[in-house]
Amino acid sequence: MGLQVYNTLTKSKEAFIPLEPGKIKFYVCGVTVYDYCHIGHARSAIVFDVIYRYLLHLGYETTYVRNFTDIDDKILRRAREEGADFREIARRYIQAFYEDMDALGVLRPTLEPLATENIPCMIEIIKILVDKGIAYQSGTDVYFEVEKFEGYGKLSGRQLEDMVAGARVEVDVNKKNPLDFVLWKGSKPDEPAWDSPWGPGRPGWHIECSAMGSHFLGSTFDIHGGGKDLIFPHHENEIAQSEAAFGVPFVRYWLHNGFVNINNEKMSKSLGNFFTIRDVLQHINAEALRLFVISKHYRSPVDFSDEAVAEAEKGLDRLYGTVAAVKERTSPPGDTPIADKALMEQDKELFEEAESLPRAFNEAMDNDFNTAQAIGYLFNLQRHLQRFMDRFGQKKLKGPAAALAVKACDALTGHARVLGLLCREPDVYMDEQRRLKIKSTGLTEEDVLRSIEERHKARLEKNFAEADRVRRELEAKGIQLEDTPQGTRWRVSI
RNA sequence: GGCGGCAUACCCAAGUGGUAAGGGAGCGGUCUGCAAAACCGUUAUUCAGCGGUUCGAAUCCGCUUGCCGCCUCCA
Structure with missing residues (x-):
């Protein structure tokens, strides 16, 4: 069947076919670095980390780009509040971001460009749009004229007329249409500025992803990901800018993750019901948090609570417990391989379970990254493996029995690692758990x-x-x- | 007002037309000096409700109810 992904653009599951066989160009919207990341950012990072790991597992040569928005109103406000340079604020929260991501076991993308280092590409695109008459200068700003782009609204599934009728669109005298969005923002005297054909200023938010995406991955690339809340207006605007400028489809598959909720409500800065990653990791194991996040489908909302993560943690303990048992009670495999037949005679069911895991696992993941089902298979194998071990009481396993246990254990950990789980030695994990939790006693x-x-x-x-x-x-x-x-x-x- | 999503056991959660995965919790058992862990057994004749299509529906269609999200910065 092959990989099937749910594409927000078509609102359906589609066969995934990369533009260039064997290679994938993958872009995920990164964070605006003006504050510590919260659990919502953690979910997005973990979800796309798992997707990235799975693409690599399938053997695709994957170029994964995740940007940093390091110039933006919120950063400037923060800098003003602290009397610091905006670059200092950005540097601090980029550093913090890396600490959080490393703690979560999130792999580094191939490229992590900064907006401020790619401003020439943004100016290039804006120039094209102005030359084509799709963007216009108004005062010191440059705007994208949404009515000049026919497909506007195709990602978020809305009509221009409906949106204009909506009550919450802010009216701006500089704009021809309230939905027109800023590409280039003229700077006030005390603000950071870059030279441009339209005077000193800074780029609008949406243009940076269009610029960095096309610059590093090409004017059409395979996958663009981000949180559901970016669908409108951010990704809608990216499509408009890029396609209007380059005249080719911007992205083939749009992937969006669901929110993290607290008590069934979206976690957000404005509601004030958010937890930062670093705070939560003071008392919650990062890997348990990961298992919790991916035990639900990535597009659905997930309700966060310490209790819910604790339940996931119990399961993780069990997986590690079985891995630990195998490590303790088998010797490293000898040089002479043991025939499958001998392994099968030890426990046909376990042998078959281990043999069939790769296929079952891939089938689950091929189905729009069904991590919940994949995890189910891991637990099935764990149970069979532990049952087999228990047959020997507390004794060490030898010969074919040991070989079968090791084979099953390798299948278990090998696939768990595609999800970013069971990446450590069990005793390291258990030691970490003791240290994390003893504080509360x-x-x-x-x-x-x-x-x-x-x-x-x-x-x-x-x-x-x-x-x-x-x-x-x-x-x-x-x-x-x-x-x-x-x-x-x-x-x-x- | 416009657009979209969700509703599966005590809790979390897969399942996308062929007769309910998995995790947590509970109960009973095995093991143990006692425990814990682990393992075994057990917990949905039923998938929000009502109709319809079908040999067959949790899965498709319609309606109803309830919850949530987007339309404003937001993962």
Whole structure:
């Protein structure tokens, strides 16, 4: 069947066929760097990160561009408030953005251009539009005249007349039509400015993506992504500018992710109901957040709460637990490969489950990136694998049994990683979890280890009453002990 | 006012015409000195409601109800 994607432009699922076989040109709208990113930005970043990873997994040579809007009214306002240079504000929040993205395990795109470094391309496009008579200068600004572009409204599915009739369009004396949008904005004396044929100024917001997209990916490219809220007016305007200027289709497939909600309402700056990524990661594991985000289809809204993420986290613990069990109880595979037949004789069902995962996984992902279904398959394999391991009690696995467990585990982690999950060693993950959560118990790692040692001594003396007292004492504080052949482990259970 | 989306078990969530994936929680069991984890079993004759199309519908069509989003900066 091949990859099918839902295209906002056609409002239907379509077979994905890249312009150039084997290669994909992929653009996602980045952030305006004037503040810390919130969970909504995290969702968008994670969703497109998974899409990027999957395209790479399919073997496409993918050029992924994500811009930074580093000149904009909000940045200037922030700079004014702080008495800082706008470049300083941008630099600070770009830095913060990278910290957040790295924490979330989001891969770096191929290119991350800055708006301020690509102003000549923007001026070029505006010039073309002015020369064609599609853009006009009014005062110190240059506007795009929406009525000169026939297809205006095709992405967002609205008619010009309907929008003009809408009550919320601001009237501006400089504009011929209230929906005309600014391409070039003349600067006030104290504002940063770039020279242009229309006088000193700065670019409008929409023009930067048109310019950087076409500059780095070509005048037509394959995929353009962003949040649903960018459909109108941002992406609608991008299409208008680019297609009016270049006379070719701008983007073949438009992908838009749904919002993050809080109590069933959109998370947004204006509503004030947002959480920043860095705040949330103080008490939530980044990988659990990722699993939470991608356990729902990317186009649907998702309701964020600590409880909901905690549920995802339990599942993630289980996946890592099985990976840990396989690592501990199998030796690295020997040089002599073991025949499939011998593996199958160990556990036909597990063997088949591991063998069929690649196909099932790809089928799910090919269906407009159905991560929820793909994750379902991962859990199925985990359960079969753990069941197989449990058959051996606490013993180490040898020969074909070990080989089968390793095979299944490799299939599990290999596919999880396409989703950006199970990317770390299980003990690193579990250690991270302990460190993250112990803060809420009021104890330190040393406290816990001391108690465990105490209990260990009691157990050696068969003083189980004392051992259980220590266990209950720790449990009351949220520390759960687990006795294993390798010793006593602990984790924070609240 | 215009445009669009959603409604599946206690909660989250796949499913897009062939007889309800998966996760969390609960209950029962196995294992364990006791636990925990894990595993096994169990929890929707039914998919907001009402009609229709069909041999067959959660899936298609119509209507009704409820919730949400966009039309303004916004992932």
